[in-house]
Amino acid sequence: MAERIIESPDNPRAKLWAALLESRGLRKHRRFLLAGRKTVREALARHPEQFESLLLPPGAEDLSAPPELERIRLGRALFDRLDVSGTGLPILVGLVPEMPAIDLARPPEGLELVCALGDPSNLGALLRSAAAFAVSRVILLADAAHPFHPKCLRAASNAQFALELRRGPAWAGLAQAAGPLLALDAEGEDLSGFAWPRDLRLVLGEEGLGVPTGLAVQRLAIPTTGAVESLNATVAASLALYGHYLAMRAAT
Secondary structure (H helix, E strand, O other): OOOOOOOOOOHHHHHHEEEHOOHHHHHOEEEEEEEHHHHHHHHHHHHHHHEEEEOOOOOOOOOOOOOEEEEEOOOHHHHHHOOOOOOOEEEEEEOOOOOOOOOOOOOOOOOOEEEOOOOHHHHHHHHHHHHHHOOOOEEOOOOOOOOOOHHHHHHOHHHHHHHHHEEEHHHHHHHHHHEEEEEEEEEEEEEOOOOOOOEEEEOOOOOEEOOOOOOOOOEEEEEEOOOOOOHHHHHHHHHHHHHHHHHHHHHH
16 A cells, blocks of 8 residues: 655644544544554554554654555654654554443453553553453453553553453442452452452452442452552552462462
């Protein structure tokens, strides 16, 4: 496909791409921007159907991308505006996949991670761990960051494409969720001796706020030296996911 050239930030498509740098634009246009030398090449190799355009900076060589993928050469100012990671490398424009709403009245299948992390970088790191430790699906509560935010994509290193992502309710909607329903809490049961069930929902609260005190869940604590007040939410969740992963491996 022949290259197109777009230089003006006032071009309608340029304005659409700029909107994808924020969650509101992601929800409105259902598209996202993927940057990074390794992530772009890997995504094109494994999920070419997910992308519609390749945005090229001035003077950069084209990538070995499918011939049907639209190529657009951008002016320097426009490209730099979209290249928020500062890679200087081609950027993919992708289609946000469907993320159907979850029916929490149905019992969990495998380890389902229920997440309210609002920081996109933290969410991305969590998705990376979820993919590494065989989480069956990730349920994003209403307050969670958008999983295709540029910062989330950068931290996740393409984990989004390996996971089943589902939309969840606000916190109140968890009241009727089928269990087992577990959460991480410094005042909970010692996680190191916990007998993990195969099927469960693990709830991770917002940064700093944690899981609401009134939510009926079994609470688990990760034992530490006490040298710090608490673990980062993503680190704590990763340790719990690893514990479940080890338990399931030992059971097979």
